[in-house]
Amino acid sequence: EPEVTQTPSHQVTQMGQEVILRCVPISNHLYFYWYRQILGQKVEFLVSFYNNEISEKSEIFDDQFSVERPDGSNFTLKIRSTKLEDSAMYFCASSAGTTDTQYFGPGTRLTVL
């Protein structure tokens, strides 16, 4: 069964460093999303992406964040200068259409020291 994959599974970085989290959505899906979950808290929406541009973003998704689809398969989330409070599990999701179920990847645990 097709699934969303994410790399790395765990990323440790120093505060102020840039990180790039990578996702490979399900191959025939057109809509891509990033969510995050701070340990023990609810899942929060960050951004959605369609047709090579951002379609929605939350207040969390400030200028430190960016997303890109650099080729036909990868979808990346970049955090330019990480802060301690960026430590969280980051989930990528994809859906075939806007009305379809969003399927989540296994997540990348980001730890900022």
Add this chain to the structure above:
Amino acid sequence: ELKVEQNPLFLSMQEGKNYTIYCNYSTTSDRLYWYRQDPGKSLESLFVLLSNGAVKQEGRLMASLDTKARLSTLHITAAVHDLSATYFCAVDPFMDTGRRALTFGSGTRLQVQP
């Protein structure tokens, strides 16, 4: 601001018992999801409820949606240990906001004791 409230937040129950998790939300929506999350793992889609009165069942889990009451329930029948996990409801706010970003509840951590 869309609010999604789940209760209870923590549920410890014995195997064989029945219980219901509730998900209340504050916006107009005709689409609600239930996800399961095991510790340290991703979110597994359980149910998509697409209209008022929708009911879906899979094994010992049954989900329903009442869009007029803005309430969804996840009912557990004759719980078994394998159902121990955290369950999230997530609301699609498109009808109200034109946005597809899911808003999640806080999750219900279910622990089934033998």
